[in-house]
Amino acid sequence: MNRTCMLYLWSIIVTFTGVLPSAVLAQKASYSWQADIQPVEETGFYSLPLKPELVGRLAQPHLEDIRIYRDKQEIPYIIRRKDVRPVSSFDSLPIISYAQDTEQHSVLTIRNPKKQSLNHLLLTMNNASADKQVQVSGSYDREKWYIVREKFWLNSAISSSAASRMIARIELPETAYPFYKLIISDSTSAPLYIMSAGRDTVQVAQTNPHVEKLPHAAIKKTQSSSSSTSLWQVAFDRPYLVYQLSFDVSSPDLYRREVRFLQKHQSKDRRGRLREQYSEIGRGILDPNKRLFTLDSEVKTDSIYVEIDNGNNVPLQLSAVNAWQMQYDLVAYLEKGTKYELALGNPEARGPDYDLGYFENKIKENVPIIRIEALRLMKQGEKEGSFTLFQSTYWIWAGLALLILLLLWMSNRLLKDMKKKA
Numbered sequence: 001m002n003r004t005c006m007l008y009l010w011s012i013i014v015t016f017t018g019v020l021p022s023a024v025l026a027q028k029a030s031y032s033w034q035a036d037i038q039p040v041e042e043t044g045f046y047s048l049p050l051k052p053e054l055v056g057r058l059a060q061p062h063l064e065d066i067r068i069y070r071d072k073q074e075i076p077y078i079i080r081r082k083d084v085r086p087v088s089s090f091d092s093l094p095i096i097s098y099a100q101d102t103e104q105h106s107v108l109t110i111r112n113p114k115k116q117s118l119n120h121l122l123l124t125m126n127n128a129s130a131d132k133q134v135q136v137s138g139s140y141d142r143e144k145w146y147i148v149r150e151k152f153w154l155n156s157a158i159s160s161s162a163a164s165r166m167i168a169r170i171e172l173p174e175t176a177y178p179f180y181k182l183i184i185s186d187s188t189s190a191p192l193y194i195m196s197a198g199r200d201t202v203q204v205a206q207t208n209p210h211v212e213k214l215p216h217a218a219i220k221k222t223q224s225s226s227s228s229t230s231l232w233q234v235a236f237d238r239p240y241l242v243y244q245l246s247f248d249v250s251s252p253d254l255y256r257r258e259v260r261f262l263q264k265h266q267s268k269d270r271r272g273r274l275r276e277q278y279s280e281i282g283r284g285i286l287d288p289n290k291r292l293f294t295l296d297s298e299v300k301t302d303s304i305y306v307e308i309d310n311g312n313n314v315p316l317q318l319s320a321v322n323a324w325q326m327q328y329d330l331v332a333y334l335e336k337g338t339k340y341e342l343a344l345g346n347p348e349a350r351g352p353d354y355d356l357g358y359f360e361n362k363i364k365e366n367v368p369i370i371r372i373e374a375l376r377l378m379k380q381g382e383k384e385g386s387f388t389l390f391q392s393t394y395w396i397w398a399g400l401a402l403l404i405l406l407l408l409w410m411s412n413r414l415l416k417d418m419k420k421k422a
Contacts, residue, residue, distance in 0.1 A: 031067065032345030033057050036373040040334045045367045047080070048330040048342075052214045055325060056238040057345050057375060061300035065349035068332055069341050076354035077332040078363070082210040090122065092198040096179070106191045108182040109142070118199060119174040119285055121182075126193040127166050133185040136170065138177030145181060148172055152280065154184070165195075171283045171296075173258050211324035214240050219247075219321040222305070230315045232306040234323065239302040241325040246292040247306075250319040256287040257316060261295060262305040278305065286316070298326060331363060334370075342372055 035054070040046055050063070059065050068075040096109040112118065121136070132154040137145040149172055170182075184192065216237040224231040234245065249255065261282040266274050282295040286308070308316055333356075334340060 030346065031065070031343040031349075031378055032059070033343070033375045034378045035342045035375045037068070037334070037340040037342055038371040038373065039339070040336055040368075040370060043335045044333065045331055045363050046334050047367050047369045048332070048372050049369060050328040050330060051372075052212050052240055052325055054344070054372065054375060055328070056236075056240045058300075059345050059347040060349060060351075061241075062351070063328065064351035065344055065346040066330065067343045067349075067352070068330070069343060070338055074352075075332055075334075075340065076352070076356040077330045078354070078357055078360050080329045080331055082327040082329070090198050091201045092196060093121075095194075095197055098194060100186065100191060104185065104187045106184040106186055108184065108194060108197070110180045110182070110197045112176070112178050112180065115176050115178050116199075117174055117176045118180075119172055120199060121170045121172065121180065122198050122200065123168040123170070123182075123194055124196045124198075125166060125168065126195070127164055128192055130189045130192070132189075132192065134170070135183045136172060137181050137183075138175055139179045139181065140177065142179050146177075148175055148177070148180070174285050210327045211244060212327055214242065214323040214325055217321050217323045219306075219318055221318075224307075228310055228312070230308040230310060232308070232318055234304045234306060234321050236302045236323070239300050240323070241298045241300050242295065242304060242323055243298045243326050244292060244294050244324040245304070245306075246322045247286065247318050248320040249286075249288075249291070250317045252314055252316075254288070255313070255316055256285060257311075257313075258309040259284055259286045259293070260307040260309075261293070262307060263299060263301055264303065264305060329369075331367060343378070 037048065050066075055063070063079055066077075068077055094111045094113065096111050098106065098108045100106050108123075110121070133151050134154045135147075135151050136149040138148045139145045149170070154168055154170075214236065218235050220233055220235070222231045222233050236242075245261070260280055262278040263281050265277045265279060267277060269275055281297070281299050281304070282293060284290070284293050286293075306318075310316065332340075
């Protein structure tokens with residue numbers, strides 16, 4: 001009896017320790033949404049546009065949770081982003097000096113010889129991966145300096161421009177100082193190699209063929225902590241990849257205001273209390289001739305806050321908002337007569353690692369476009385209705401409870417047998 005009980009006990013343990021982890025893994029690997037892919041007439045590479053409605057269902061901020069399946073086999077793909085190609089030219093500004101001081105700072109001094117009105121600066125530099133805090137000030141005589149933009153992080157303004165170079169675009173309140181000074185903190189890393197400074201002479205066009213308009217964008221005024229600023233909330237029905245925003249102003253007719261774009265975060269303090277914080281994701285000047293703004297980088301969010309500095313003026317009244325995401329396409333090799341499906345919406349998914357990514361330059365730029373059909377909930381992703389055994393947490397916890405009861409019962413039987421033998 002003793003040996004029989006022990007064997008029975010071990011069989012139960014092995015069964016549940018094998019089944020329960022697999023059930024948990026099955027849950028983690030589940031995707032919430034799926035869609036059929038339009039059948040192809042010829043075998044080859046095809047482009048599948050990712051519309052905002054689809055991107056809004058993704059659980060990851062950088063499109064990591066998308067998969068293409070043929071039956072149960074995963075099909076490799078690459079993601080192509082149709083970048084904005086602004087019609088602009090680089091107007092160089094002379095660099096007077098670039099040196100390191102004794103307080104672990106790099107000080108870059110730029111001359112604005114024509115005393116042009118500047119609302120941004122461009123810095124060309126060697127590629128680097130570093131977080132640098134910057135402060136910008138202006139001067140009329142290089143003796144007395146006045147603040148232009150308080151400390152901010154340079155990494156959010158950087159974009160790649162070539163194989164070994166990158167460009168930092170720094171948005172500024174519009175000013176026309178003859179001299180500008182950038183103080184860059186080097187307390188955590190070596191200095192940046194900055195080659196040139198300048199500005200764009202032409203802004204990005206109001207209409208951009210490489211963006212997709214986002215649905216369900218609404219704007220409402222919220223409470224501001226200052227009497228001289230207005231705070232507005234741009235809200236969506238779900239998180240989208242937001243790249244550009246434009247506004248309609250109902251009053252007044254003549255205005256020129258500095259605006260900041262903010263994202264709200266929640267964090268816990270040392271006592272475990274939730275605190276709300278705002279991080280800047282873009283800024284610019286709003287006037288009747290400029291109502292379209294590009295954020296420093298795309299943000300996956302369902303809410304963006306717009307802070308308007310009214311000064312001593314009547315607050316602006318915003319009547320409408322429009323928003324856009326960048327155009328994204330999946331490019332994959334699909335075979336004629338084969339059914340393919342798209343799966344997405346998995347918060348546990350990591351970005352795939354396909355060999356195809358190493359051969360992107362061998363795939364033509366303009367490949368045929370095919371359609372992704374309407375999204376539908378996958379069975380394991382449904383929160384309502386029936387669910388499969390071992391794919392629900394109820395069954396997992398029930399199994400654990402049963403295992404504990406069986407262990408207690410078997411332990412009790414073993415103790416009784418040992419007492420009888422004694």
